[in-house]
Amino acid sequence: MSELIHSRSTRWLLAGAGLIVTAVLFGLPLLTLVLASIAGEWTRALPTHPTLAHLRAALGGAQRAALWHSLATGVGATLAALVLGVWGALASRDAPRLVRRGVDAVFLLPVAIPSVSIGLALLVAFSHPPLLLNGTVALVGVTHVVLITAYAYASAQAGIARLPAGVEEMAGSLGATPSRVLVRVTLPLLLPQLRAAAALGFALSMGELGATIMIYPPGWVTAPVEVFSLTDRGSLFAGAALSVWLLATTFGALWLLDRRGSPRRTALARRRSDA
Amino acid sequence: MRAPRGLWRPVVIAVPFAVLGVVFLYPLALLAAEAFANPGGGYGLGTFAAILAGPAFHDALLATLRIALTATAVCLLLGSALALLVRFVAFRGARTLARMVDVYLAFPSFLVALSLTFLYGNSGFVRSLWLSTFGFAAAPAARSFLYGFWGVVLAEVTYYTPFVMRPLLAALEVIDRSQLEVASSLGERPWGVLRRVLIPELVPALIAGGSLCLLLTMNEFGIILVMGVKNVITLPMMIYGKAIDEFDYPAASAVAICNVALSLALYFAYRQALERMPQ
Numbered sequence: 001m002s003e004l005i006h007s008r009s010t011r012w013l014l015a016g017a018g019l020i021v022t023a024v025l026f027g028l029p030l031l032t033l034v035l036a037s038i039a040g041e042w043t044r045a046l047p048t049h050p051t052l053a054h055l056r057a058a059l060g061g062a063q064r065a066a067l068w069h070s071l072a073t074g075v076g077a078t079l080a081a082l083v084l085g086v087w088g089a090l091a092s093r094d095a096p097r098l099v100r101r102g103v104d105a106v107f108l109l110p111v112a113i114p115s116v117s118i119g120l121a122l123l124v125a126f127s128h129p130p131l132l133l134n135g136t137v138a139l140v141g142v143t144h145v146v147l148i149t150a151y152a153y154a155s156a157q158a159g160i161a162r163l164p165a166g167v168e169e170m171a172g173s174l175g176a177t178p179s180r181v182l183v184r185v186t187l188p189l190l191l192p193q194l195r196a197a198a199a200l201g202f203a204l205s206m207g208e209l210g211a212t213i214m215i216y217p218p219g220w221v222t223a224p225v226e227v228f229s230l231t232d233r234g235s236l237f238a239g240a241a242l243s244v245w246l247l248a249t250t251f252g253a254l255w256l257l258d259r260r261g262s263p264r265r266t267a268l269a270r271r272r273s274d275a
Numbered sequence: 276m277r278a279p280r281g282l283w284r285p286v287v288i289a290v291p292f293a294v295l296g297v298v299f300l301y302p303l304a305l306l307a308a309e310a311f312a313n314p315g316g317g318y319g320l321g322t323f324a325a326i327l328a329g330p331a332f333h334d335a336l337l338a339t340l341r342i343a344l345t346a347t348a349v350c351l352l353l354g355s356a357l358a359l360l361v362r363f364v365a366f367r368g369a370r371t372l373a374r375m376v377d378v379y380l381a382f383p384s385f386l387v388a389l390s391l392t393f394l395y396g397n398s399g400f401v402r403s404l405w406l407s408t409f410g411f412a413a414a415p416a417a418r419s420f421l422y423g424f425w426g427v428v429l430a431e432v433t434y435y436t437p438f439v440m441r442p443l444l445a446a447l448e449v450i451d452r453s454q455l456e457v458a459s460s461l462g463e464r465p466w467g468v469l470r471r472v473l474i475p476e477l478v479p480a481l482i483a484g485g486s487l488c489l490l491l492t493m494n495e496f497g498i499i500l501v502m503g504v505k506n507v508i509t510l511p512m513m514i515y516g517k518a519i520d521e522f523d524y525p526a527a528s529a530v531a532i533c534n535v536a537l538s539l540a541l542y543f544a545y546r547q548a549l550e551r552m553p554q
Contacts, residue, residue, distance in 0.1 A: 011364050018360040021353070025433055026379065029390035032400065036393045046400075088291035106295060112542030114494035116511040117306070117531040120518055124309050124528060125302035146299050199381075207383025210496040210511065214518065224383060228501055231389060240393070243386050250381060 033247075036240035054241035063242050066226035069140075071249060073222060074205040077144035081201050082194060084145065085152025090186070093160055107153040110146055118146060119214030135217045143211050148201035155200075159193030199254050206250045303535075310528035322529040331513065332530065339509040342424065343492040346431035350488050351481060353432065354439030359473075362447040373444055376437040385497030387434045392502065395421045395429075422504050430498045435491055439484035446480035479551050486545040494538055510534040 036042065037058075040049025057063065085107070092103040110118060122143050126133035133139040167189070171181045187194075209224040216225055223246045231239040313319045326332045361372050394400050397419050420426055450473070458468045496511040508516070510530060517527035 014360055015364045018357055029387055029433060032393045033390040084291050084294060091288040091291060110299060112539050114511050114534050114538055116496050116514050117535050120514060120527055120531050121302035121306035124524060125305040142298050203381035209385050231501060239389060243389060254381060
């Protein structure tokens with residue numbers, strides 16, 4: 001790689017500088033969070049009296065409930081958003097250009113709207129009859145679905161654009177009913193995109209704060225809201241411990257999603273069975 | 276799925292839009308209705324006039340724009356430098372880095388604020404280090420810079436730089452290497468290659484990444500909330516304060532409508548930029 005920088009020492013110098021900047025700016029915050037979650041005291045430069053008390057405490061009481069609320073909301077909202085997004089993308093695929101642009105606009109609009117404003121809009125709308133959802137768990141779910149459907153829709157659309165031409169028609173002409181074509185041909189072909197959309201949607205839902213803080217009922221405090229109220233009260237170590245569990249849950253779920261038959265893996269398996 | 280023919284077709288097609296209409300468009304319409312409703316009944320611009328009359332909205336708008344523009348400028352500079360380094364100096368690390376960037380995007384922004392509190396806060400790592408090394412506090416009485424404009428900018432730069440790097444790394448991957456070699460062999464110095472060959476090629480990616488970054492930093496809320504910045508009120512913070520602390524829904528809605536309009540304008544600029552990016 002030397003089209004640009006020919007001197008070996010300059011390259012090393014630049015690489016070192018980049019590495020240091022990356023480590024200080026991006027690596028250090030994550031490390032700090034983990035250190036704070038096991039710090040008994042942090043009055044000197046480095047934390048002292050390492051303890052697992054915060055991490056253990058975060059698995060009980062209100063914090064455990066908050067983690068569970070986030071996990072349940074994340075899974076439910078991701079599934080609902082996937083259904084809604086894929087359905088919308090499939091339904092609008094044959095529509096005329098102008099209609100499709102309109103559909104795109106509606107589905108992608110939530111991305112462009114500040115999450116606090118979405119939270120406020122839902123709070124205002126569902127505090128009135130005919131739809132009284134204010135103070136219910138359902139409102140949290142609805143809010144998260146609104147926030148992440150756009151990503152499912154965009155992913156499904158990208159997948160549909162890449163479907164091999166004529167496969168579905170072929171299945172249809174061989175006598176498969178439309179629903180059979182959908183379940184056996186279309187959805188399996190869209191699986192990589194759906195998995196990516198699920199990962200992104202779940203991660204966003206797990207970390208959502210701006211809209212949730214506007215609408216959450218007292219009985220359904222999510223983990224980010226709990227982290228905020230802990231740190232706001234000055235319980236910084238407890239907040240860090242809950243954050244660490246929140247991240248662990250998120251990345252654990254993403255890892256599971258990535259592992260269960262990722263495209264590379266299935267391709268590898270196929271090659272192996274061919275051999 | 277080709278939708279079934281006959282009577283069911285329009286129904287099957289309409290379901291997702293009906294759902295989105297109820298959970299998204301209807302609330303947006305009611306938000307607008309709340310903002311444009313006059314206290315005495317009927318609709319008008321009364322709430323907007325009242326908000327624009329005070330200094331709070333003006334200050335919040337200015338703070339939002341200043342933070343977002345500063346953070347975006349720093350993100351663009353830093354993101355370009357790091358992306359170029361990865362591409363031209365440490366190419367073998369590019370794959371790993373691209374993956375790490377993806378993982379970073381799954382990290383909620385407010386956690387950056389929390390960890391920066393431990394690092395640079397009033398009793399954070401850096402201050403303690405200073406104290407234990409030199410035996411006196413650098414500026415004992417003063418609050419850390421973290422709880423002001425530059426603290427918010429630092430947190431946003433930390434969080435949003437990867438968003439800028441992503442399109443840049445993608446654009447750098449498709450750049451024709453022979454073009455750079457030709458420029459070098461014709462005697463162009465590295466700085467000249469960068470300025471005259473590389474940067475023009477990267478402009479669409481810079482615009483796309485920059486406008487996305489501007490959109491996200493303008494709407495950033497979690498970082499400022501968790502950091503406990505008291506003297507920096509941005510538009511999202513103002514909406515939150517009006518609605519949750521003051522229960523003034525009409526005023527909150529009016530600010531939200533302004534914020535949404537600003538955000539939509541930026542979003543369309545971003546979509547335009549994306550369409551011009553080579554796929």
